[in-house]
Amino acid sequence: MQTLAILSGSGALPFQLSKAYPEAMRVVFHGVEHRLLAPVSEHRFDQLGALFDDMRANGITDVVFAGGMARPPLDPTQFDATMMTLAPRLMAAFQSGDDAVLRLVIAIFEEQGFNVVGAHELMPEITAQEGLIAGEEPSASHLSDAARATDILLALSPLDVGQGAVVAHGLCLGIETLQGTDALLGFVADTPERLRRQKGGVLVKIPKRGQDLRVDMPAIGPETIHNAAKAGLDGIVVSAGKVVILDREATLAALDQTGLFLLARVM
Structure with a gap:
């Protein structure tokens, strides 16, 4: 039954x-x-x-x-x-x-x-497990950007704003709000070069501090990967075990096609 x-x-x-x-x-x-x-x-x-x-x-x-x-x-x-x-x-x-x-x-x-x-x-297998999932090992600069994006998101957690942020070379290029991750990446893609200074950057996706993961767990999928590439990013860092990878096969194919790295870390 x-x-x-x-x-x-x-x-x-x-x-x-x-x-x-x-x-x-x-x-x-x-x-x-x-x-x-x-x-x-x-x-x-x-x-x-x-x-x-x-x-x-x-x-x-x-x-x-x-x-x-x-x-x-x-x-x-x-x-x-x-x-x-x-x-x-x-x-x-x-x-x-x-x-x-x-x-x-x-x-x-x-x-x-x-x-x-x-x-x-x-379905425990749908979450991103700790380690490098695709792409080249991120550089020290990438990890520094990921750490800054994580700090920003954790600081905003009490305000219940979003689950994603983009940082490039120490500069915050955008924070996810009600419109979602794809809108954030579109906003980053439209940022003038004179403001970005350098190409590259990292998208970080983590749950809000204290978030109930039974609903609205952060997720990435093929569109996330392609939109991150259009935004000129180098890779994505997610919280291990706390972010869903939608349509894993297509997501991995998108990572291979774009050359972006995907790293899951315990946060």
Whole structure:
């Protein structure tokens, strides 16, 4: 009997999970793109009571959140009874950063009797393991840039801002915000040469300090690699065991094609 539900956003991770757990209930949300194959159970964010009832009817005990998902627009005219009671808490959380919202979502599902598990707990192999994964060994300058980017991100953690930063030759060229990593890399690519001074640089991806890794674990994929190359970077440093590599085969191919290094370190 199935006991796991995959709550799907966009991207490759929900599909990977559905292949690993073919008996799992596949939940998608109205208005959110997904790659899951039928059968799927579609629900609305503003009718969470119906989702909880559906999962209970299917014997679900565990849920995993996977894939990208923007903050949903909520239509009060569509609220069911459960959502009416939850809305004030959700609306208040929406005034904060992503981590605050996701912590509340976890709490709500646990209050409803569901056990929230992380994708990395179900598929440990999807995370970046410690060591040089691809490319040439980074130089002392690269490691110094990575250390500075890490310091910046850890300093910003209490503000719940982002999970990525780019540093080149000691200069911070950008910090990930609500728009995401690809937007950050696009911003770096558009930075005039007179400001960058020298080509190169490193993207660092780490979780926020104290972040609950069961949801919104930092991730990189083939697009990250290609966009980092377009931004003129030399490589990427990630937190070992705490960053997901999406579509690993395609990501490794992109690293080989671009010549970027990928290093996972304990941070």
